[in-house]
Amino acid sequence: MNTEYDLAIVGGGAAGLILLANIFEKATQPISVVMINAGYPAGKGIAYSTNNSNHLLNVRVSRMSAFTHDANHFTKWILSKPEYSDYHKDNLAERFVPRKMYGEYLEDLFQSLVNSDNKNVSFSFINDEVIDLKKQGNSFEVVLKNAPFINCKKVVLCTGNQPPISLPGVSSIQSEKVFINPWDEKAVENIDQDKSVFIVGAGLTMVDTVISLIDQGFKNKIIVVSKHGAIPMAHPVVRVTVPHPEKAPASDIHEIYIDLKSRIRSAIDHTEWHEPVLEAVRPFTQKIWQELPIEQKNRFLRHINHRWAKLRHRLPHEVHDMIQSLIDSNQIELYAGKLLNVQENQNDLTIDFFDKSNEKKVTVNAQRIINCIGPEGDFDKVDNPLLRNMLSHGLISKDPLSLGFNATGDGRIIDKSGNVIENLLTIGSGLRGILWESTAIPEIRVQAHEMANKVLA
Ligand SMILES: Cc1cc2nc3c(=O)[nH]c(=O)nc-3n(C[C@H](O)[C@H](O)[C@H](O)COP(=O)(O)OP(=O)(O)OC[C@H]3O[C@@H](n4cnc5c(N)ncnc54)[C@H](O)[C@@H]3O)c2cc1C
Numbered sequence: 001m002n003t004e005y006d007l008a009i010v011g012g013g014a015a016g017l018i019l020l021a022n023i024f025e026k027a028t029q030p031i032s033v034v035m036i037n038a039g040y041p042a043g044k045g046i047a048y049s050t051n052n053s054n055h056l057l058n059v060r061v062s063r064m065s066a067f068t069h070d071a072n073h074f075t076k077w078i079l080s081k082p083e084y085s086d087y088h089k090d091n092l093a094e095r096f097v098p099r100k101m102y103g104e105y106l107e108d109l110f111q112s113l114v115n116s117d118n119k120n121v122s123f124s125f126i127n128d129e130v131i132d133l134k135k136q137g138n139s140f141e142v143v144l145k146n147a148p149f150i151n152c153k154k155v156v157l158c159t160g161n162q163p164p165i166s167l168p169g170v171s172s173i174q175s176e177k178v179f180i181n182p183w184d185e186k187a188v189e190n191i192d193q194d195k196s197v198f199i200v201g202a203g204l205t206m207v208d209t210v211i212s213l214i215d216q217g218f219k220n221k222i223i224v225v226s227k228h229g230a231i232p233m234a235h236p237v238v239r240v241t242v243p244h245p246e247k248a249p250a251s252d253i254h255e256i257y258i259d260l261k262s263r264i265r266s267a268i269d270h271t272e273w274h275e276p277v278l279e280a281v282r283p284f285t286q287k288i289w290q291e292l293p294i295e296q297k298n299r300f301l302r303h304i305n306h307r308w309a310k311l312r313h314r315l316p317h318e319v320h321d322m323i324q325s326l327i328d329s330n331q332i333e334l335y336a337g338k339l340l341n342v343q344e345n346q347n348d349l350t351i352d353f354f355d356k357s358n359e360k361k362v363t364v365n366a367q368r369i370i371n372c373i374g375p376e377g378d379f380d381k382v383d384n385p386l387l388r389n390m391l392s393h394g395l396i397s398k399d400p401l402s403l404g405f406n407a408t409g410d411g412r413i414i415d416k417s418g419n420v421i422e423n424l425l426t427i428g429s430g431l432r433g434i435l436w437e438s439t440a441i442p443e444i445r446v447q448a449h450e451m452a453n454k455v456l457a
Helices: 014-026 073-080 099-114 204-215 253-267 271-291 294-312 317-328 385-393 429-435 441-456
Strands: 004-010 031-037 121-127 130-136 139-144 150-157 197-200 222-226 332-344 349-355 360-366 368-371 412-414 420-426
Touching: 004 014, 004 139, 014 031, 014 099, 014 121, 014 441, 073 099, 099 121, 130 385, 130 420, 150 441, 197 204, 197 360, 204 222, 204 317, 253 294, 271 429, 317 332, 332 360, 349 368, 420 441
Parallel strands: 004 031, 004 150, 031 121, 150 420, 197 222, 197 368, 222 332
Antiparallel strands: 130 139, 139 150, 332 349, 349 360, 412 420
């Protein structure tokens, strides 16, 4: 195995792959690139490894191209596939297709790079976990779990979404009936049809989990408890656009909130139509976020984030209607509240939670509890040895909100002493604390395009 590379891409989910594809496109000089990935199939990551065809993208086809300069790349790929010939080009762009299909798209893209005869890029893929990274002079020692270390001049961390390692508020429980990582397939396997299931969190991860349960014919109760007891809103069936604001909104969280509320009220008269107003502001979101003082970011997280999440992280209409019908029929019992205690009995779990609506403790029994609070951003609370090790020896540090890496807005890592580390870079979810909008493909593909330019410069 070669042990010297110009560039290492650590993590081969969608972000790492789209970065790699951009490097293949743009390289005009020879460059050796190694991608090191473990955990999920190359290119797919957590989001697109699902085999469930009812797990849909929450972004329309028209916005899911891997490439900023070829907006129809994904649409063209679907239309080129005989197995998807029932998708018609007239309405395809506005549809929400299965994430599994997007995974196949990324897999095809990965294979096309592996088989490419590009003369400038010498590409290697290592199926292994990076467990540490150390700066050695002008390069980096990339420490692998199952092989000798390799040296790389530049490293881009594309480590992506980190599964949570504890239940909110209940850290000590160890039980096979407690599923802390919702993306572990076991969380929805071997379901007992006669006992209810308890879910913490009411966002997109809860929706995936409920779909997996219902697909197995599960008819029992699903008890869902989240801080605010609200499910995400639906995308409008027909997408409308409103003009972008002429300039970025003010950098004061209160003014932004008032401004957005008045735009929504004056432009539009129906709850579904919040979407175009937020979409119109989206090009400014990263800039606004970076300019907000830390106390205003904290205020946003405390008081506005749940509303933002409900409006921004929307569901395809058909998925929203399905979840709502389960709530209406009482199969899903949805509570605003807080998990208090979980105790394992011989046959099931006894779970105490606080019900905000009547300010009382409620006790229920369930066969299992599934943690659907979403990815964990605080690197002190994740089970990724690379992130933990880099944090402990100070090569990386956490952003002030503990949502990911401390870095510059263009993805240059800042170490524990506050110094920008030359040639240590990142894109994707790890930049959430710095940019706020940094997890979905529309943002990732822009970052990948710009990062490729940076590493090739
Ligand atoms: C369930 C779910 C659904 C989503 N749906 C959508 C959607 O419909 N549309 C959209 O735009 N966005 C969606 N997203 C957002 C998603 O974050 C991005 O679309 C994208 O998948 C992120 O890719 P990534 O490469 O940054 O991260 P990941 O998908 O998390 O990939 C990171 C990869 O790096 C590997 N890795 C991590 N650490 C190491 C290490 N130390 N050594 C080796 N390998 C490592 C991981 O195992 C994984 O394979 C969804 C996210 C989730 C969780």
